[in-house]
Amino acid sequence: ELYRSFLRLGINVTDQDIEDIIYFLVDVYNKCNDQQIGYDEIDWDQLTEDFREILSNVNDSSFEDFDDQHIILILDKNVQMLPWESLPCLRKQPVSRLPSLSFLRDRILSIQHQNIPHNINTNTNNNHQKNQQNKQNIENIEFLNHVVDKNKCYYVLNPSQDLKNTQKEFETFVKSFQNWDGVIGHSPSEQEIKNGLSNQDLY
Structure with a gap:
């Protein structure tokens, strides 16, 4: 599926998109292996040209066979932090993440x-x-009958105080739900976490 996703880039892909994919792949490799690949050791221009040549050698009709079914990502702890949904080959594809x-x-x-x-x-x-x-x-x-009550939610917004823009964007939204409970701008206490997990349907 990853191979098919790369092919969806088509033959008119930009150099920046190709470099983004290479960065992702190198980053994943470095996180999963003891032997690291140095970014300064990579010939980015040559690698970009090689990648483009591979795409150009694919018959155009191959792209027509791809359907746009929903992609579900189940990622482990080593790669879940990467923004896979932002890869150029997945930007126009419906993608969801599930924990297991x-x-x-x-x-x-x-x-x-x-x-x-x-x-x-x-x-x-x-x-x-x-x-x-x-x-x-x-x-x-x-x-x-196992459903989540939308009125029973506990939220934690910007606990490390380093996401000011995110807090500004979502603070009014979460406060608009009168039945919701949570903390903004600081980490919840142990008791608050316990109450949030015990008394709310959504954390």
């Missing part, structure tokens, strides 16, 4: 359960198979 495969599985099951009939037959003369189906339907309904 189990979370993705949960979302898929939720969609599947929405398409299952939830009619519960209470006739006491039902056979064992119908009773099992009723039990499954009840479980499906209970599964769908």
Whole structure:
């Protein structure tokens, strides 16, 4: 999928976009390996030309086969801090991040359960198979009842006081929700964190 994403750049990609991708790849490599690649050791001009040549050798018809399905990123701790969504090849692509495969599985099951009939037959003369189906339907309904209350939210905005513009942009927004609770401009105390996780649906 990464290879296909690079090909989406097309043959008219700018040198700056190519350099951005190379920076990302080198940064990822350095974070995942003990042997580091020095940025001053890279011949950026030559590498950019090589990358452009690879793209130009790809048949134009290859780009037409790419669909624009939603991309879900499940990243580990070594690469999650990188702004993958800002890569030139993904800027026009719908992209989401999920924390784990189990979370993705949960979302898929939720969609599947929405398409299952939830009619519960209470006739006491039902056979064992119908009773099992009723039990499954009840479980499906209970599964769908796990929702997040949008009014129960705890926020932490600019705790290190180094994101003044971000605080200025979002402070009015978070304060507009009267039921929300949180801290702005400083780190929450241990008790505040405990209360936020215990009493709110969203942190």
